[in-house]
Amino acid sequence: MQPILETRNLTKVFHRGSLLARDRIVAVDNVTFSMQRGEVFTLAGESGCGKTTTARMILGFEQPTSGEIIYGKGEERWHPRVWFSQRIQAVFQNPFETFNPLRKVEGYLFETVNHYKLASSKAEVEELIDSKLEAVGLSYGEVAGRYPSEFSGGQLQRISIARSLLVNPSVLIADEPVSMVDASIRMSIVNLFRRLRDELDMGILYITHDLATAYYLGGQIAIMFRGNTMEMGPVQEVLTNPRHPYTQLLRESIPEADPEKKWRGRISIAETEQEEYLREGCKFAGRCPQVMEICKKQVPELVDVDGVQVKCHLYVDRGSVHEEVS
Amino acid sequence: MKQKDVVLRTENLKAHYVLDVPGGQKVVRAVDGVDLQIRRNEIYGIAGESGCGKSTLMKTLYAWINRPLRLVNGSVLYTKDGQEFDVYAVSKQELRRLRWQFIAYVPQGAMSIFNPVVKIKDTYQDFLSSHLRGKTVEEMFDIAKEHIEQLGLPASILEAYPHQLSGGMRQRVAIALAALLRPSVIFADEPTTALDVVVQRGVVQLLKDIQERLHNTIILVTHDMGVHANVTDRLAIMYAGRVIEEAATVEIFKKPLHPYTQFLINSLPQFGDTGERVSAPGQPPSLANLPSGCAFHPRCPKAMPICKQKVPESIVMGEHRVACWLHAEGGEAEHAANS
Numbered sequence: 001m002q003p004i005l006e007t008r009n010l011t012k013v014f015h016r017g018s019l020l021a022r023d024r025i026v027a028v029d030n031v032t033f034s035m036q037r038g039e040v041f042t043l044a045g046e047s048g049c050g051k052t053t054t055a056r057m058i059l060g061f062e063q064p065t066s067g068e069i070i071y072g073k074g075e076e077r078w079h080p081r082v083w084f085s086q087r088i089q090a091v092f093q094n095p096f097e098t099f100n101p102l103r104k105v106e107g108y109l110f111e112t113v114n115h116y117k118l119a120s121s122k123a124e125v126e127e128l129i130d131s132k133l134e135a136v137g138l139s140y141g142e143v144a145g146r147y148p149s150e151f152s153g154g155q156l157q158r159i160s161i162a163r164s165l166l167v168n169p170s171v172l173i174a175d176e177p178v179s180m181v182d183a184s185i186r187m188s189i190v191n192l193f194r195r196l197r198d199e200l201d202m203g204i205l206y207i208t209h210d211l212a213t214a215y216y217l218g219g220q221i222a223i224m225f226r227g228n229t230m231e232m233g234p235v236q237e238v239l240t241n242p243r244h245p246y247t248q249l250l251r252e253s254i255p256e257a258d259p260e261k262k263w264r265g266r267i268s269i270a271e272t273e274q275e276e277y278l279r280e281g282c283k284f285a286g287r288c289p290q291v292m293e294i295c296k297k298q299v300p301e302l303v304d305v306d307g308v309q310v311k312c313h314l315y316v317d318r319g320s321v322h323e324e325v326s
Numbered sequence: 327m328k329q330k331d332v333v334l335r336t337e338n339l340k341a342h343y344v345l346d347v348p349g350g351q352k353v354v355r356a357v358d359g360v361d362l363q364i365r366r367n368e369i370y371g372i373a374g375e376s377g378c379g380k381s382t383l384m385k386t387l388y389a390w391i392n393r394p395l396r397l398v399n400g401s402v403l404y405t406k407d408g409q410e411f412d413v414y415a416v417s418k419q420e421l422r423r424l425r426w427q428f429i430a431y432v433p434q435g436a437m438s439i440f441n442p443v444v445k446i447k448d449t450y451q452d453f454l455s456s457h458l459r460g461k462t463v464e465e466m467f468d469i470a471k472e473h474i475e476q477l478g479l480p481a482s483i484l485e486a487y488p489h490q491l492s493g494g495m496r497q498r499v500a501i502a503l504a505a506l507l508r509p510s511v512i513f514a515d516e517p518t519t520a521l522d523v524v525v526q527r528g529v530v531q532l533l534k535d536i537q538e539r540l541h542n543t544i545i546l547v548t549h550d551m552g553v554h555a556n557v558t559d560r561l562a563i564m565y566a567g568r569v570i571e572e573a574a575t576v577e578i579f580k581k582p583l584h585p586y587t588q589f590l591i592n593s594l595p596q597f598g599d600t601g602e603r604v605s606a607p608g609q610p611p612s613l614a615n616l617p618s619g620c621a622f623h624p625r626c627p628k629a630m631p632i633c634k635q636k637v638p639e640s641i642v643m644g645e646h647r648v649a650c651w652l653h654a655e656g657g658e659a660e661h662a663a664n665s
Binding site: 152216257263 | 528550595597603609
């Protein structure tokens, strides 16, 4: 099947410090993935893992240092912005920052319709807006004439999703869409993504640190750490049988809402992020419980283990997986 | 429960924000009749979504009330050395002494409290010199170093500037600072929010270590039910300024009684189960304009006529407390008759 969105060896390098003593920080390091229509692709990881930078490059906010982003059939390498933004839309993390507090919320919806010339008469515009708001469980009557402060975070996030739906995009990029939303209504937003995927056959790039909702949405997942894809594959397989030691740590660290499954064991935390970005070899070597000598010197290759791609020296000799010494 | 186990007690505590608006006053009922009995040597959790009043409750318990917030009713009673006293009745000097030595507070976003232009050790010194008299700079440095090491944090952080540490490390240093004078009660307001999962686990680990070391009381406020499941011994659920349910954490997760708690717990996605999860319908109410009766009734699928009229009292069933008409005498029968 033809992927709807693909990245090939996507890399972004940031420099910091003065001209003479510059640190080279590889925020996104050779990230390659592809996503299909009607599928959720999750980019998961902690802050500073490069997941948002990846999204910003896909959206064109940031120029990749190297690598390619291919949309659809990909005959053309460069597309005008309007062409592009009619196919890929985004929903951001903080709904209170998405909207200008001094502007009426409906203004954003009208502006989008006008910008893409989606309707010709006022009645048509309102009808279109109403239909998209209905798709997210709201109506034009509830939104008309109101300011962002009159809505809750969950409602604003829905309006933000409705706005992105106006152009009928085939890909929706959702950057931490539920992390600022109240617990009691969080699942209604996640359920909305499930519906968009099933009913509109949209591809959803779901960027999150919340692995439980990623599991709930299904599809594919890429676990990122300090710019690298550590493990990539079907979400159920990756989270049920995590192979990479980092995925294992991440999976274990999620507080499960079950008082009988408490955390056991202790963990160590890096003092600074920079220390890990600048590390040679595997970026996780400093905290890995199964670290070997080779890990500190050489970056592991991404290898295929039973349909899951893993970037770890433990799995480099395919099939001969190291026995865990405990 | 034995009275002597209780370290903090409130009765019908009310704290409202009173705002002057054109044409009168606007009252935001952030804490609206809270009864608590928090014991020695436990981690007590307070859960609830944003705008339910949990941070205001923290401030009220810590006697940190500034206008427009006003204490409207009730008192906050602490027990220190067998003596119960009202924290709002003590003098300013006494309150100053109590703070950090008896009660400590880790505010929300504590990782950004550090002065960015001085080293962590200077912050520690500043803190120690205002609470411990007659110590030399070296002695204070030794105390800080010993304390940091006891909690399993690297002593090298004392020589670092705040920006050189990761967010998770700064958060842990801030919590360690609050525990420095071995307080009997520590309030921690959303200490794990905005942190990554692995870092979050480190912070929780530190809180548990402190509690085990000092055998004190930690009052942990967070909206994250997963964190509550992991660390707290007892748990209170807040909704619209009130505690609507309270029980042992295991009990709440196993047998939630209030319909809101049921939604909150049943909507959490679990690994190994992709079955549909449903959140509570509607939106949380505004604290300035609460619905009549039970504040949850407009969102409650089991609402009965009485829920609109009268605020439910807390019904005590052993260690489990719930404020819901369904569990009042004859409540279930009435619900069955109505539906």
